[in-house]
Amino acid sequence: MTASLPADSLRRDLELALRLADAADAESLARFDSADLEISTKADNSHVTDADLATERAIRSILETERPDDGIFGEEYGAQGSTHRQWIIDPIDGTANYLRGVPLWGTMIALAIDGVPQVGVVSMPALQRRWWASAGSGAWTATDGEPRPLKTSSVASLDDASVSFQSIAQWSDAGHLDTLLALAGRVWRDRAYGDVFAYMLLAEGRLDMVAEFDVKEYDIAAAVPIVREAGGRMTSFDGDETISARSTLATNGILHDDFLSFLHD
Incomplete structure (x- = not known):
């Protein structure tokens, strides 16, 4: 999937976030709608699957290698490291859909700088859709074709x-x-x-x-x-x-x- 990338200081971060999404998609899509999906219940009574855990581990592994000085805050494995530059991860947002075979779920990857998200990638591989943005460089989406810019509605009432x-x-x-x-x-x-x-x-x-x-x-x-x-x-x-x-x-x-x-x- 070809991405439209910014020319500013966040370019490399967005490039990395898109590669993280590729790695996440490989993990999550391979286990989606599997008959042997492992499901457990967390302390807050929400569900977690083996795919949630594997997907977050795949993202963390890349970050720990390529951004060792950055912090990470993920849903399944918590927070570690810096909060100045912090990668915020939801490996599978919509786990309830995922475990029932409903394709409305996705991986969320953000880079927050001093608590403000500056880079964001959302990938929904079961729909073959992805969205991304970095501060000052617009928001974009793509399926199999060229990226197109995103624009919110003009509804005023x-x-x-x-x-x-x-x-x-x-x-x-x-x-x-x-x-x-x-x-x-x-x-x-x-x-x-x-x-x-x-x-x-x-x-x-x-x-x-x-x-x-x-x-x-x-x-x-x-x-x-x-x-x-x-x-x-x-x-x-x-x-x-x-x-x-x-x-x-x-x-x-x-x-x-x-x-x-x-x-x-």
Whole structure:
């Protein structure tokens, strides 16, 4: 897959992130929909498969060789090293889909510098899709053809917006079920596309808002530069510019303040 790469100081980091995604795809796709997939339950009652673990190990092995001074923060094996330059990894975002043979899952790879994601790659090999971005160099996607730039939608009214809310239970557990119902009654269309795919649909201009709760840094870091470079905004649900607030609100940019006002009215 040919990538459009920046000419700035992040070029080598993005090149590496794309190679990391290649290594991750080789691990995860080989085990997808396997009859002998090994599944266990973590302390937080979420599932993990042998593919999650193998995929993160493959990424870490390359980073430890090629970026020994950088830190790593992965979902399955935790954090190590520097937080100045830190690679943030979700080896398989959408494990619940993965273990059921649903192709809506992907690997998320980000490089954060002083806590701000500057490079992001999302790869969904079961869909043969990939998205990537680095700060100041635009956001891109490709299947088998030439890369094309990403651009968020130009929708300028909540009444015309299409949104993804991830899950009813998630909003209910966060104490925002009434807000979700009010949102569904206001916008043009509401669906729960789920996980990283929803953010990529936003970056492509196919959705206008994505929001979720109980998220860790590795759940959203790779999406941040992609959404922002496509013209959108990502903040916490309360509007803070951070990936550590355990919530996220992503929009096409135009509607961000309107969504914040509506959701907190």
